Amino acid sequence: MKFGVVVFPGSNCDHDAYHVLKHILGRDTEFVWHGRTDLKGFDCVVLPGGFSYGDYLRPGAIARFSPVMEMVVDFARKGGFVVGICNGFQILTEAGLLPGVLMRNRTLKFICDYVHVRVETTSTPFTSRYRDGEVLRLPIAHADGNYFADEDTLKILEDEDRIVFRYSTPDGRIEDSSNPNGALRNIAGILNRERNVLGMMPHPERACEGILGSRDGLRFFESIIDAIEGRPFL
Amino acid sequence: MKARVFITLKKGVLDPQGKAILGALRSLGFDEVRDVRTGKLIELELEGSSRDEAEKRIEGMCERLLSNPVVEDYRIEVD
Numbered sequence: 001m002k003f004g005v006v007v008f009p010g011s012n013c014d015h016d017a018y019h020v021l022k023h024i025l026g027r028d029t030e031f032v033w034h035g036r037t038d039l040k041g042f043d044c045v046v047l048p049g050g051f052s053y054g055d056y057l058r059p060g061a062i063a064r065f066s067p068v069m070e071m072v073v074d075f076a077r078k079g080g081f082v083v084g085i086c087n088g089f090q091i092l093t094e095a096g097l098l099p100g101v102l103m104r105n106r107t108l109k110f111i112c113d114y115v116h117v118r119v120e121t122t123s124t125p126f127t128s129r130y131r132d133g134e135v136l137r138l139p140i141a142h143a144d145g146n147y148f149a150d151e152d153t154l155k156i157l158e159d160e161d162r163i164v165f166r167y168s169t170p171d172g173r174i175e176d177s178s179n180p181n182g183a184l185r186n187i188a189g190i191l192n193r194e195r196n197v198l199g200m201m202p203h204p205e206r207a208c209e210g211i212l213g214s215r216d217g218l219r220f221f222e223s224i225i226d227a228i229e230g231r232p233f234l
Numbered sequence: 235m236k237a238r239v240f241i242t243l244k245k246g247v248l249d250p251q252g253k254a255i256l257g258a259l260r261s262l263g264f265d266e267v268r269d270v271r272t273g274k275l276i277e278l279e280l281e282g283s284s285r286d287e288a289e290k291r292i293e294g295m296c297e298r299l300l301s302n303p304v305v306e307d308y309r310i311e312v313d
Binding site for chain 1: 247248250251254299300302304305
């Protein structure tokens with residue numbers, strides 16, 4: 001089993017993801033430079049958080065044309081697991097692997113804080129170790145996390161059970177007051193139709209050790225390991 | 235040849251920057267301002283002499299990179 005963590009110029013959560021996969025979970029993990037043009041041998045690829053290409057033009061707009069992204073699209077089409085966290089989520093939407101767009105936070109401010117998210121579905125390779133409706137405490141750190149998609153797309157996401165996380169109160173209520181950035185329907189994370197590509201704004205890789213304030217992210221990565229090992233998640 | 239591309243948010247897409255500017259203008263006494271929408275101006279310098287050809291190429295640039303068609307519109311001006 002092998003994980004890849006893509007490194008774009010400006011990625012800054014690549015080492016966090018690598019640390020969790022390699023040192024906490026003890027899995028074979030490799031950094032993948034953005035200029036690389038093959039992903040042979042990988043089971044899961046993580047697009048980490050950061051500010052690829054300085055967020056110039058739009059977050060993710062330039063990174064999506066990195067040579068490695070063509071490989072990531074191909075890898076996803078063949079069923080490989082792809083996770084985009086924060087800037088990684090923005091890149092996945094720009095690349096067309098996930099619908100919608102992450103717009104500027106409604107407050108116009110960069111937010112670095114803990115938030116609560118409710119697990120909306122456990123029928124995914126990324127959340128099978130959680131309970132339906134479970135509330136997680138995860139950090140966010142972004143200026144552009146305000147999820148937007150047209151009404152038709154939102155309906156499809158809901159009908160196909162593709163909304164994975166929503167910003168919630170600590171007791172799991174979905175309210176505007178629990179929405180840090182203005183994301184439509186409090187959306188914090190979504191899946192593609194085939195359920196092998198996930199994008200999310202919160203950072204599970206920064207919530208895997210007690211000393212960092214939360215371990216709620218660990219089961220996210222453990223779920224992926226289960227899926228790679230062939231345990232069913234649907 | 236020079237060209238300008240104006241990128242604007244689609245109708246109905248919330249523009250929090252525009253709202254902040256609107257609030258600031260009102261606080262300065264410009265009460266007549268009804269709404270503010272922000273956008274981007276991208277100036278291009280191009281080789282070639284055909285305006286039509288340039289416009290077509292710039293359209294391609296807008297579709298592929300310069301705008302995000304989910305939330306943005308674009309308008310092209312070629313000198």
